[in-house]
Amino acid sequence: MAQLERGTHLTREGAIAILTMSNPGKRNAFSVEMREDLTRHLEDLQRDSSCRAIVLQGADGCFSAGGDVSGFGTKTVIDYRAGLIASHRFVRLLITGEKPVVAAVEGYAYGAGLGLALCCDQVVAARDAKLCASFAKIGLMPDMGLLWTLPQRVGVGRAKEMIMLATVVGAEEGLGIGLVDEVADSGGALAAAMALAERFAATAPSATGLTKAMLARHPLGLEDQLEWEAQGQGLLFTTADVAEGVAAFRAKRPATFKGE
Amino acid sequence: MSGSMVLVERRDAVTILTINNPRQRNAMSGPVKAELIPAMRAALADAGCRAIVLTGAEGCFSAGGDVSRFSTMAPEKGRQLVRDQREFLHLVMRGDKAVIAAVEGYSYGAGFGLAMACDHIVAARDARFCAAFNKIGLMPDGGLLWTLPQRIGAERAREMMMLATVVDGAEGHRIGLVDTLAEPKGALDAALAKAALFAAAAPIAVAMTKSAFARWPLNLDQFLAMEADGQALLLSSEDCREGARAFLEKRAPAFRGR
Numbered sequence: 232m233a234q235l236e237r238g239t240h241l242t243r244e245g246a247i248a249i250l251t252m253s254n255p256g257k258r259n260a261f262s263v264e265m266r267e268d269l270t271r272h273l274e275d276l277q278r279d280s281s282c283r284a285i286v287l288q289g290a291d292g293c294f295s296a297g298g299d300v301s302g303f304g305t306k307t308v309i310d311y312r313a314g315l316i317a318s319h320r321f322v323r324l325l326i327t328g329e330k331p332v333v334a335a336v337e338g339y340a341y342g343a344g345l346g347l348a349l350c351c352d353q354v355v356a357a358r359d360a361k362l363c364a365s366f367a368k369i370g371l372m373p374d375m376g377l378l379w380t381l382p383q384r385v386g387v388g389r390a391k392e393m394i395m396l397a398t399v400v401g402a403e404e405g406l407g408i409g410l411v412d413e414v415a416d417s418g419g420a421l422a423a424a425m426a427l428a429e430r431f432a433a434t435a436p437s438a439t440g441l442t443k444a445m446l447a448r449h450p451l452g453l454e455d456q457l458e459w460e461a462q463g464q465g466l467l468f469t470t471a472d473v474a475e476g477v478a479a480f481r482a483k484r485p486a487t488f489k490g491e
Numbered sequence: 492m493s494g495s496m497v498l499v500e501r502r503d504a505v506t507i508l509t510i511n512n513p514r515q516r517n518a519m520s521g522p523v524k525a526e527l528i529p530a531m532r533a534a535l536a537d538a539g540c541r542a543i544v545l546t547g548a549e550g551c552f553s554a555g556g557d558v559s560r561f562s563t564m565a566p567e568k569g570r571q572l573v574r575d576q577r578e579f580l581h582l583v584m585r586g587d588k589a590v591i592a593a594v595e596g597y598s599y600g601a602g603f604g605l606a607m608a609c610d611h612i613v614a615a616r617d618a619r620f621c622a623a624f625n626k627i628g629l630m631p632d633g634g635l636l637w638t639l640p641q642r643i644g645a646e647r648a649r650e651m652m653m654l655a656t657v658v659d660g661a662e663g664h665r666i667g668l669v670d671t672l673a674e675p676k677g678a679l680d681a682a683l684a685k686a687a688l689f690a691a692a693a694p695i696a697v698a699m700t701k702s703a704f705a706r707w708p709l710n711l712d713q714f715l716a717m718e719a720d721g722q723a724l725l726l727s728s729e730d731c732r733e734g735a736r737a738f739l740e741k742r743a744p745a746f747r748g749r
Contacts, residue, residue, distance in 0.1 A: 301739075303726055304728075304731050306726070308727045311722065315718065315723060316719050319719065326711060368744070369693075369735050369737075370696050370725060370728060370734040370746055371693075371696055372699045373700070373718070376711060378714050379709070379715075386644070386667040387638075387704065388611070388642050388667055388669075389670065391611065391700070392611060395589060395692050396689065447711060448710065450707075
């Protein structure tokens with residue numbers, strides 16, 4: 232396969248969109264092109280009803296080694312801040328968007344790369360993949376929403392150690408502590424992520440979308456949670472998908488959801 | 492600078508605070524708190540100190556409050572007791588430096604709350620943790636209702652707090668209550684080894700990370716706003732330039748907190 236140029240590339244396999252991040256020769260270190268493409272594709276996909284799940288991966292067997300260190304310490308505070316805020320557009324699209332997203336991690340998911348993986352709903356990692364909140368190694372705090380996502384996955388104690396000491400976590404260990412949801416064979420993360428994405432793609436889009444929207448509001452007090460649940464479920468009861476789900480349940484056949 | 496109830500020792504960049512009230516199994520009594528609070532303040536203000544280890548003398552972390560005084564205490568006295576406790580917990584959780592608990596023996600009641608307020612918990616395999624409060628008709632204090640569910644999840648926290656279940660170091664490690672497991676009598680050495688790693692981390696990044704955790708609960712938008720402000724500053728710090736240089740030169744960085 233020809234080497235992909237710098238950026239984020241969209242391909243489709245049926246209802247699943249595959250986003251591939253590429254920065255050749257830099258282990259897919261995060262770049263402005265990658266950011267802009269990712270944001271644009273995610274915005275388009277939110278509006279595309281034929282897309283029912285998204286897989287995010289890195290090109291050439293490496294998810295992403297994080298930020299591009301060569302650009303650190305060279306710009307002004309306000310420029311860095313603008314860059315971070317620009318990145319938050321795709322962070323929000325991944326976390327609060329309605330499409331389920333599966334990360335397929337081969338090689339390294341370090342720093343911003345780990346942040347990106349944890350913005351996804353599910354993380355599939357190859358057995359020899361390595362995950363690290365490597366920010367502390369260069370004197371940085373976590374970004375890409377990691378301070379919000381990581382403690383929810385691994386608890387506060389492990390999150391603090393991973394963040395402050397930049398501990399490297401392998402896929403199997405990650406599975407044990409909840410950092411990773413599924414371990415695949417080396418080179419098999421994409422295939423496993425596609426299989427998982429197929430299952431998400433078969434779910435009722437509105438139910439999955441509203442579930443994501445609720446989880447994205449964490450932390451909510453009990454009363455707010457119950458109120459949103461009443462609003463959301465009230466809407467879902469009126470959909471054709473629920474009628475189809477009930478009919479399929481009675482007929483003991485799998486349901487075919489259309490997002491209607 | 493050593494008082495009688497709290498021993499203070501600096502080893503390189505790590506300050507060790509030892510609760511020294513073994514007759515009461517290092518209970519968080521008034522006199523202990525009266526020395527612990529200024530000792531923690533001093534360690535946080537000490538520019539040479541980059542991490543703090545909190546432990547108890549003679550193989551016992553802290554068996555809780557001073558139970559002998561509980562039954563005769565007037566309500567206003569009890570509230571003051573919990574407020575003093577809060578002052579210390581604020582220093583531990585809102586301070587800029589990583590605090591590591593080295594736990595041997597008992598970490599019960601207020602002593603359990605104290606350990607859970609720390610950033611990293613090192614415990615001997617046979618150490619014992621217990622939210623012992625409701626054994627004597629009390630609710631949890633020492634911030635446990637906030638800290639414990641974040642560490643081990645709501646269900647386990649509920650069981651530990653409502654039934655005063657005893658969890659040992661080994662089980663604690665399995666459920667996320669304990670971060671580093673040590674052999675019996677080895678908690679302090681293991682904690683010092685870990686503290687050296689925290690001490691070598693970039694001080695501003697550690698402080699900002701701690702500050703973020705201490706503000707929980709925040710929603711995604713609030714985290715992202717904090718991240719943009721904090722990371723933008725850090726990206727322009729001397730430490731970040733040093734970190735990037737060290738990374739490219741494949742050597743360990745020397746962070747100075749600038």
